Amino acid sequence: MLEPTLNVQAIVFDVFGTVVDWRGSIARDLGAWGPGQHLQADWLRLADLWRARYQPQMERVRSGEIAFRKLDELHDECLDELLPMLGLHDVTPAQRAHINRVWHRLDPWPDSVAGLTRMKRRYFIAPLSNGNISLLADMARRAGLPWDHIFSAETFQRYKPHPDTYLGVARQLDLPPSQVMMVAAHNGDLRAARGCGLRTGFIPRTTEYGPAQSTDLHAEEAWDVVATDLEDLAARIGT
């Protein structure tokens, strides 16, 4: 049970890695689709290379080098380089669009829907993700994520960990930051959220980046709640 003094009203969740398994999903989805399109590639490698470009791409926005643009667009820009690297030289525009939208079709981890459903009973729940709104909307519909609302970097025209994202949630919900909890499998996201006065909940996702993952294997600070997964988190906060 959360200490009564926490008094959290709303919980926002990181999505990529925390709620959904982007790496496994991309490999499964495109691995099942590719052969029928006569497209063969190491799709796990595509997932890894794509994700490796995620922070540098957003950094171009954060630094002001380029204006804010949706994650769908940043993802698509990466494909200019990645498709040839993967040996995918004859991809039609429709195939490229299907590949880019794989991020809309990610599967949740096995505990995600059950855990969120429990937390929704008592708390207002929403993603706070760098994914764009339509990406998160499509994902939620397909995967059955029972969000009350969608908060996105697009909402605030800033990518996490910019304070405008965490504080924007509190402002739009008309809550003090201390009544909002950020849940993530990434210590850095929680450090930024805590810096803005939010409560923090950590769950490890030790295979998000594959079996050799070496980061975010455990809580690196005394976060307000530390749980093994989203169902355990739901139990620890009394839902």
Add this chain to the structure above:
Amino acid sequence: MLEPTLNVQAIVFDVFGTVVDWRGSIARDLGAWGPGQHLQADWLRLADLWRARYQPQMERVRSGEIAFRKLDELHDECLDELLPMLGLHDVTPAQRAHINRVWHRLDPWPDSVAGLTRMKRRYFIAPLSNGNISLLADMARRAGLPWDHIFSAETFQRYKPHPDTYLGVARQLDLPPSQVMMVAAHNGDLRAARGCGLRTGFIPRTTEYGPAQSTDLHAEEAWDVVATDLEDLAARIGT
């Protein structure tokens, strides 16, 4: 059933009057609460006078006379004048806040939750309301409105019927306007939505303003769907 050519993916709903009964709710809520606070007033009259100031207040924002501010704030500004008019001279700040937040506690019409639940099965559903986000969030949690997301004037920093609101929904959902349907009990809202290329659905709420209501008693144009209430609308679009 919608004509297949309509191909709507998302449906957005006007809220005050269309989904919830603001007039009856205000009278019931404050009528039950007032006596325990030693506050007596004609609460139906408060509801009517408050709502009469709604469009003029928003017009001050639309015209640029004042910067965008949330509906909660516009509502509160009205109380400076309305409380004395109603004979409420000794209202504490906490009582005034409770009165102002009655807009967060409005009850749905009897068909609203069932109709929305049916439509949610097949469509992405959200409010598109001039109410602020926290107002709509509180209302949804309390009334069980099963939104997938919340679109508000606050989202776009513009009040309906500004085109930025209707077009902003389509843009954020990454849909052509023709794949979004606006549902309202107000012909004017639908005219503005149609002007932006959205599909339109009308339901009458002939007692929204009380038994003597003379406006919006029926569809004034050939809207894409015309239904008797939200359950009937759900049936007419095949859900």
